[in-house]
């Protein structure tokens with residue numbers, strides 16, 4: 001990998017808060033970078049992307065929204081360049097006051113004959129809108145005429161490009177402060193801002209891309225340090241931790257032995273889907289414990305797994321594990337998919353074991369009933385919890401007040417429980433007990449479908465069993481699983497639409513999508529040798 005590629009990999013993993021971005025920016029200025037020069041550099045890069053995406057003559061008239069701060073300054077430089085490139089530019093500047101540099105750019109742009117308006121109406125028939133009202137300096141709710149102007153614009157259909165982040169979103173939480181611009185593209189400047197990865201921001205962000213402006217990596221490192229970092233899960237990160245290549249000299253038990261405890265007469269499919277996810281992970285040995293009446297069905301569907309039939313309750317749930325199962329002989333245990341609460345005893349048994357454990361679905365409901373923190377604090381081994389937001393609230397009721405602030409809620413949950421917590425939502429995020437948080441930036445609503453979570457549990461636990469057997473670090477495999485699962489769904493939805501990705505199909509795409517990524521990753525390494 002070239003130093004340039006290496007830098008790209010690094011900056012694409014970093015997510016910053018508004019305070020961190022200001023501090024990094026402050027270091028560049030203190031080192032001698034003139035503020036105006038940086039604005040010019042950044043805005044030129046934005047201008048290039050605007051023209052590439054919306055060339056003339058397809059787009060003729062561009063409306064530029066200009067706020068009082070440096071986000072508005074960026075927008076004015078873009079406006080100036082668009083004017084020189086032959087676009088017809090109109091500017092909406094609703095607030096009279098502005099920062100000095102922004103004011104200077106405004107004067108010059110006006111001197112070129114570009115028209116300025118303090119009402120939104122003259123911009124409504126523009127072919128394209130560039131939004132530079134507010135960036136990471138937004139500090140209070142947008143209200144009054146300005147809010148009405150934004151709402152009016154949101155009713156229109158022309159494409160909108162937001163500079164840095166859609167104006168109106170809180171930089172750190174993605175919460176809408178009063179109202180916010182609904183963008184089609186967000187050109188995030190320099191480093192990824194945390195707010196863009198919150199579910200509540202998704203409807204506003206559109207397609208997000210990073211505009212790199214060569215922030216030195218050392219300045220990022222000095223400001224962020226090692227404490228509580230927030231990362232984006234990139235393909236480079238996810239691929240780096242795959243248990244590939246396998247050693248030449250190996251055998252099935254050296255590639256991980258997973259026990260999945262799942263299913264009930266009521267939820268037979270959940271057991272199968274968990275099994276399919278685990279199978280796709282490549283785990284060396286897969287044992288699946290189900291209620292004994294499910295054994296024929298599971299054996300038929302999963303010829304390569306060892307299916308163990310368990311004593312069963314009157315309701316068709318697992319009553320107990322048979323004596324033939326020795327929990328200590330497995331590298332990892334997954335428990336919970338389709339179990340029903342009648343299978344609670346078995347959850348207690350796996351919690352008591354010293355094996356790395358992945359709890360999902362009814363496993364989590366059982367844990368909430370047992371008392372999350374007191375139960376987990378007795379575990380010595382690695383525990384991964386994979387709740388969706390409803391389960392998360394049941395497990396960690398005190399994190400509920402902070403539901404808007406994803407990172408705080410996850411950190412609190414993970415630090416208190418000592419478990420790794422994977423919060424499954426539109427943008428799934430993982431909290432680790434050391435305070436670090438990883439967010440998956442790319443996914444698809446195709447995954448909003450029964451059974452996708454069971455596949456993910458199988459995949460995560462299969463990968464973890466392999467890491468444990470191979471004595472590789474297990475924590476990063478949680479990121480790999482989340483990324484792989486989402487990429488499979490994106491790929492499947494690309495072929496079959498968002499309606500066509502049922503959970504069985506998803507498990508097939510897990511296998512289809514990986515070779516291409518692995519090949520392109522290898523190619524990248526070869527090219528730079």
Ligand SMILES: NC(=O)C1=CN([C@@H]2O[C@H](COP(=O)(O)OP(=O)(O)OC[C@H]3O[C@@H](n4cnc5c(N)ncnc54)[C@H](O)[C@@H]3O)[C@@H](O)[C@H]2O)[C@@H](O)CC1
Pocket residue numbers: 021022025038039042067068069070071072073074099133134135136137138139140141142143163164165189190
């Ligand atoms: N981080 C960097 O290194 C760079 C940042 N740049 C730009 O600078 C931006 C940040 O600039 P600023 O710190 O000036 O902040 P903004 O441009 O986001 O706006 C802050 C201004 O808006 C006012 N304001 C805040 N909330 C308001 C509200 N609800 N109603 C009315 N006025 C409100 C504030 O008083 C302040 O004057 C970034 O988002 C980016 O676009 C680039 O120019 C250059 C590089």
Ligand SMILES: [K+]
Pocket residue numbers: 071131132133134135162163164165166167
């Ligand atoms: K903006």
